[in-house]
Every structure is written in structure tokens, then in C-alpha cells.
Amino acid sequence: MKLKNQPAKIPCPCGGFxxxxxxxxxxxxxxxxxxxxxxxxxxxxxxxxxxxMLVVEDKLKKAGLWGVERKEIKFWKTGNSVMIRLPTRIVKKLNLTSVQKGYLHEEGNHKLVIEI
Ligand SMILES: [Zn+2]
Known part of the structure; x- marks a missing residue:
């Protein structure tokens, strides 16, 4: 559904609108x-x-999910694989050095979730 008073087309970094x-x-x-x-x-x-954004913020606050810290990670290409390095703080907090196996799933096209 399109809205009335739609502002002028805003360009997206991908070249779309x-x-x-x-x-x-x-x-x-x-x-x-x-x-x-x-x-x-x-x-x-x-x-x-x-x-x-304010509505989402409010909903997430009520659900206790707001303010979850985001950390930037880098992707390293090695052949056809990609390696990621997890921030030390997260490794320590979740005690990842003692974890040997986990599960990975996609959530949409921009999110990966790792379960341990
Ligand atoms: Zn785009």
C-alpha cells in the first residue's frame, strides 16, 4: 500500500530507489x-x-531486547570460505573457547544467527 504525500524518490546505495x-x-x-x-x-x-524506529524501540524495550550491544566483525575470504573473528568480549562472556560445535541459520538476507 502506498502512502499519500510520498516524498521524492530517495536513492538507495545499491542504485535502486x-x-x-x-x-x-x-x-x-x-x-x-x-x-x-x-x-x-x-x-x-x-x-x-x-x-x-521509536515504536520498534519501545516494543523491544518492553521485551527486554533493546540495547543489545552490536559489534562490528570483519569477514575474511579464504578460498571459497569466509572466516569471521569474534570479538574477545563476546568470546569471554559466552565462554566460547570451551564450545566446540554450534548451529548457524539465516534470518532473511542480512542476518546470521549462531546458536551454541
Ligand atoms: Zn537498494
Whole structure:
């Protein structure tokens, strides 16, 4: 569904354009309801405008999920594989040096979840 008063087309870094829509937003597994979102018509990256971000923030706070620390990680290509190096703080906190096996699954196109 398109909104009235749609602003001029916003370009996306991929070369596509961003459209405003109303969609159900699920963030970190929490249903945040139907919100205004900006979605790229080419790469389908979803951006949240400020008002929607505040709603999501509120929902995540209530669910106790807000403020989960994000750390940047780098991907290293080795042949056809990719290696990642986990930040020391996370390794220590989760005691990962004693973990030998885990499970990896995709959540959409931009998220990987590792279960240990
Ligand atoms: Zn895009």
C-alpha cells in the first residue's frame, strides 16, 4: 500500500530507489505491528523512518531486547570460505573457547544467527 504525500524518490546505495510502504515489522523476533517503512525496490533493504524506529524501540524495550550491544566483525575470504573473528568480549562472556560445535541459520538476507 502506498502512502499519500510520498516524498521524492530517495536513492538507495545499491542504485535502486526507496519506496514508502506500510508493512508489518518484525524486529529480533518481536512483532512491532504495521508501521511505515522505507523499502528499496531493487535490493529490498528495509529502512525504518524515525517514527517507526521509536515504536520498534519501545516494543523491544518492553521485551527486554533493546540495547543489545552490536559489534562490528570483519569477514575474511579464504578460498571459497569466509572466516569471521569474534570479538574477545563476546568470546569471554559466552565462554566460547570451551564450545566446540554450534548451529548457524539465516534470518532473511542480512542476518546470521549462531546458536551454541
Ligand atoms: Zn537498494
Amino acid at each position: 526507496i519506496e514508502w510502504k506500510k508493512e508489518r515489522v518484525t524486529q529480533d523476533g518481536i512483532d512491532c505491528g504495521i508501521l511505515d517503512v522505507e523499502i528499496c525496490t531493487k535490493c529490498f533493504t528495509q529502512y525504518l523512518p524515525e517514527e517507526s
